[in-house]
Amino acid sequence: MDPFSNFITGTVTLFSDPLGILIFFGGVVGGMLFGAIPGVSMLTLAAILLPFTAHLSAEHGIMLFSVIYCTGVYGGAITAILFNIPGAPENAPTAFDGYPMTRNGQAGKAVGAAVMCSAIGGTVSAVIMMAATAPIANWAISAFGPPEIFALVFFGLAVAATVGARTLWKGWLSILLGLMIAVVGMDPVGGIERYDFDMPYLLAGIHFIPTILGFFAVSEIFVQAERKATGVYEAPKLSVNFPSVAELIAHKFAVVRSIVIGFFCGILPGIGATLAAFMGYNEAVRWSKDRKAFGTGKMEGVISSETANNAATGAAMIPLLALGLPGGALTAMMVGVFQMHDMEPGPLVFLNSPDLVWVVFAAMFFANLSILLVGFLETKTIINLLRIPFQFLAPLILLLATVGAYAVRGLVIDVVVMFIAGVAGFFLRRSGYSVAGIVLGLILGKIGEQTFAQAMQMLHFEWTGFFNRPIAALLIVAALLTVAGSIYSAFFRKDRQ
Amino acid sequence: MGKLRLGHICEAVFWLALAAFLYIESFEFDRGIEIYKFGATGWPRALLLLVAVAAIGQFLFQFVAGDKATSGTVGAATDDGAEEAARQSGHSHFRWYVSTFCLLILPFLYMRAHDLVGMFLELDKEGIHSVKLMAAPVLLFVYLLMARGNHVGAILTLPLFFAALLEDLGFYSMAPLFIVGVTLLMGERRPQWIALTAALIMGVLLFTFVSLLYVGLPTGNISPFYDLSHWIVTMIQ
Incomplete structure (x- = not known):
C-alpha cells in the first residue's frame, strides 16, 4: 500500500479504538502539561509512565510516548517563554528571545508564535516521516558515519559558543564545562571509570535530568529570589495578544529554514532536537539584517527555535523505527517500551x-495538529501562572523540580546534584556564562566522545581521514570558519557592548 | 593591570585551578585501551587543554576590554536579568562570597556528620541516626544565625539543606517545612497565606504524584519520620 492509504488505515485504527483515543488525548494533554509546568518536563512524565506501559499493548505504549514527545517539546517552550525555565534542553534557545518578550509585555505573542511554529514544524516533519522513512533512514545511515556525526557535533558546539554568553570565551568555557561533566562515569570505549572519586553514584555518570533542572529551573528561582531580596524584582507582564497571521507570514523563510535544519538534525542518531533548536536559532541570527535585536525579545528567535525542535520530533522517529537507533532520552525510553x-x-x-x-505515525501527525487547538486553549490558562506572586510560585517550582529529579531513578543524591547545579548555575549566570551552553555540552558530550573514538578507529588514527569524507570535511571546515570568525569578531570588531 | 578587576583574576584562577586539578586526577584512570590509542584520558585531557586556553583568552580579553561583551555573540546572558540582579544587589564583594560559601558548606557538614564523629567514636546504625538527629538542629541553628546577615546566601542554602535532610527525614516531613522556609525567605509574612500555600502545594503534589501516578517519594530512614511517611503514603494510596 502507498503511504497515504497506510496513513488512512492508521488513522481509522487509532480513532476507532476507545482506549487508543483515551491514550492519545491523555498523551497530548499530559505532554503539554508536564512540558509547560516549570520544574518537571515530558521526560519526568515519560519516566513515571514507563513501568505502566507494560500493561498496555506495544501499539498503545509506543503511541503514548510518541504523542508525549511531540506535545512535550512544544510544552517546554511555555515555561521557557514565561519563566526563563526551558522545559527541556531543546527549548533553551526559545528562552533567549521568548523571556525578553515576556518582560516586554509580549508573552502572548511569544507563546502564540511557539504554538503556531511548533505545530507547523512538527506536522511537516510528520508528513515527511510518513512519506519517506525507509529511504531517509538508509541515506542518513550510509552518508553519516561516526566521522560525520562527530563533525556535526563539533559544528553545533562551535555555533552554540556564540549564543547565550557574554563573551565568546565564556561561551566556550560554558560548553567545555558541560563536556567535562559528561566525562564523569565510564569511558565509552574501554569502560574505565573516570572522575568517580570513589563514589558509586558517579560510576554511572551524572544524570542529565537533575543537572538540567538545576541549571535551568533552580538557578532561575535563585536569580529571581536575589532580585526580590534586593527589591528590584518586577513581576512579568501578562498579555494574551497572540501574533497576527501577517506577523507569522513575515517569518516564512525562518520557518522553512528551521524545518530543514530541524529535520536534518532529527534524523541523525544522538543529535536530536536540542542541537536542531540551537542551530535553527543561530541560523536565524546569521541570516538576519538586525542581529543585535536577537536576545532582546525578537519573535524570529522563538519561531526559529520552536520550528526546528518540533521538526526534529518526527525525524527522530526515523532512525528509531527504521534502524533501532534512539536519538535522545525519550526515544531511548521508547526502545524500553519495545523491549x-x-x-x-x-x-x-x-x-x-x-x-x-x-x-504511531498517524498519532504523531494528529498530536502536532492538536498543538494548535489544545495549545491555544491551554496557553490561555497556563499564562495565568504569571499572576501567582513569586513567593508562592517559587516553593512550588522547587518542589516540582525535586519530584522531577527524584522520579527518574529514585535517588536522593539526584536531588542534591540538582540543587548543586542550581547554585553553580546561579553563580555562572551572574558572571555572564551560558547555562544553555553547559547543558548542550553535557548532552552532546557523550555522543561527541563516542563518535570521535569510533571515527579515529575507522580512520586508523589519521586525522586527515576526516577530509577525505566530503560531508565530514564540509562540517569541520564550517566549524573551523565559525570559530575563526567569532575569534576575529571578538578581538577586532569594535562594536562591543 | 589594564581593565582587570579582582573578580576577573579570581575567575581565571578558578578555571585554571579546576583544569589543573582535573588533569592531576586524570592520572587515576590513565590506563591504556588496546583498541584505542588515546585511552580513557585522551578526550578529557584535550578538553582540559581547551579550558585552559579559553580561560587565558577570557583573561586577556578582560585585560583589554573589561566587562564588555564580545561582538558577534548573541547576548542572552546579559538580558536574562542574572547579571543585572548581581550588579544591583551589590553582592559581588569578597566578604559576601566568603559568607555565602560558609553557609553553603552547612548542608554538606550534615551529610558527612557521621563520618566526622566516626573519626572519634565507633558508630553503629543507631549511632549514625543519633548523630544525624543531633546534627540537624545544631546546623539549622547555625544556618539561622548566619542567614540573618546574608539573605541571598540563605536562599541558596535552604534547598541544599532540604535535599541533605531528604534521605534521612523524608519528603513528607520536610517538604511542608521547606515551603514555609522558602515562602518566608521570599518575603511573605502573613501566616494564613503561608499555611494555605503549604497545604495547597502539598495537596497537589501528593494527589498528583503519590495518589494518581504512584511515584514513591523519599520516606526517610530515621524513626519516627520514616513511620510518619509510611502512614501518610498508606493513607493517600
Whole structure:
C-alpha cells in the first residue's frame, strides 16, 4: 500500500479504538502539561509512565510516548517563554528571545508564535516521516558515519559558543564545562571509570535530568529570589495578544529554514532536537539584517527555535523505527517500551508490525495538529501562572523540580546534584556564562566522545581521514570558519557592548 | 593591570585551578585501551587543554576590554536579568562570597556528620541516626544565625539543606517545612497565606504524584519520620 492509504488505515485504527483515543488525548494533554509546568518536563512524565506501559499493548505504549514527545517539546517552550525555565534542553534557545518578550509585555505573542511554529514544524516533519522513512533512514545511515556525526557535533558546539554568553570565551568555557561533566562515569570505549572519586553514584555518570533542572529551573528561582531580596524584582507582564497571521507570514523563510535544519538534525542518531533548536536559532541570527535585536525579545528567535525542535520530533522517529537507533532520552525510553513487549525496533518492525508503525505515525501527525487547538486553549490558562506572586510560585517550582529529579531513578543524591547545579548555575549566570551552553555540552558530550573514538578507529588514527569524507570535511571546515570568525569578531570588531 | 578587576583574576584562577586539578586526577584512570590509542584520558585531557586556553583568552580579553561583551555573540546572558540582579544587589564583594560559601558548606557538614564523629567514636546504625538527629538542629541553628546577615546566601542554602535532610527525614516531613522556609525567605509574612500555600502545594503534589501516578517519594530512614511517611503514603494510596 502507498503511504497515504497506510496513513488512512492508521488513522481509522487509532480513532476507532476507545482506549487508543483515551491514550492519545491523555498523551497530548499530559505532554503539554508536564512540558509547560516549570520544574518537571515530558521526560519526568515519560519516566513515571514507563513501568505502566507494560500493561498496555506495544501499539498503545509506543503511541503514548510518541504523542508525549511531540506535545512535550512544544510544552517546554511555555515555561521557557514565561519563566526563563526551558522545559527541556531543546527549548533553551526559545528562552533567549521568548523571556525578553515576556518582560516586554509580549508573552502572548511569544507563546502564540511557539504554538503556531511548533505545530507547523512538527506536522511537516510528520508528513515527511510518513512519506519517506525507509529511504531517509538508509541515506542518513550510509552518508553519516561516526566521522560525520562527530563533525556535526563539533559544528553545533562551535555555533552554540556564540549564543547565550557574554563573551565568546565564556561561551566556550560554558560548553567545555558541560563536556567535562559528561566525562564523569565510564569511558565509552574501554569502560574505565573516570572522575568517580570513589563514589558509586558517579560510576554511572551524572544524570542529565537533575543537572538540567538545576541549571535551568533552580538557578532561575535563585536569580529571581536575589532580585526580590534586593527589591528590584518586577513581576512579568501578562498579555494574551497572540501574533497576527501577517506577523507569522513575515517569518516564512525562518520557518522553512528551521524545518530543514530541524529535520536534518532529527534524523541523525544522538543529535536530536536540542542541537536542531540551537542551530535553527543561530541560523536565524546569521541570516538576519538586525542581529543585535536577537536576545532582546525578537519573535524570529522563538519561531526559529520552536520550528526546528518540533521538526526534529518526527525525524527522530526515523532512525528509531527504521534502524533501532534512539536519538535522545525519550526515544531511548521508547526502545524500553519495545523491549518490554519482546520487540526490537528496526527494519523488521515495518514488516512484522505495520499496524503499529502507522498508528504511531498517524498519532504523531494528529498530536502536532492538536498543538494548535489544545495549545491555544491551554496557553490561555497556563499564562495565568504569571499572576501567582513569586513567593508562592517559587516553593512550588522547587518542589516540582525535586519530584522531577527524584522520579527518574529514585535517588536522593539526584536531588542534591540538582540543587548543586542550581547554585553553580546561579553563580555562572551572574558572571555572564551560558547555562544553555553547559547543558548542550553535557548532552552532546557523550555522543561527541563516542563518535570521535569510533571515527579515529575507522580512520586508523589519521586525522586527515576526516577530509577525505566530503560531508565530514564540509562540517569541520564550517566549524573551523565559525570559530575563526567569532575569534576575529571578538578581538577586532569594535562594536562591543 | 589594564581593565582587570579582582573578580576577573579570581575567575581565571578558578578555571585554571579546576583544569589543573582535573588533569592531576586524570592520572587515576590513565590506563591504556588496546583498541584505542588515546585511552580513557585522551578526550578529557584535550578538553582540559581547551579550558585552559579559553580561560587565558577570557583573561586577556578582560585585560583589554573589561566587562564588555564580545561582538558577534548573541547576548542572552546579559538580558536574562542574572547579571543585572548581581550588579544591583551589590553582592559581588569578597566578604559576601566568603559568607555565602560558609553557609553553603552547612548542608554538606550534615551529610558527612557521621563520618566526622566516626573519626572519634565507633558508630553503629543507631549511632549514625543519633548523630544525624543531633546534627540537624545544631546546623539549622547555625544556618539561622548566619542567614540573618546574608539573605541571598540563605536562599541558596535552604534547598541544599532540604535535599541533605531528604534521605534521612523524608519528603513528607520536610517538604511542608521547606515551603514555609522558602515562602518566608521570599518575603511573605502573613501566616494564613503561608499555611494555605503549604497545604495547597502539598495537596497537589501528593494527589498528583503519590495518589494518581504512584511515584514513591523519599520516606526517610530515621524513626519516627520514616513511620510518619509510611502512614501518610498508606493513607493517600
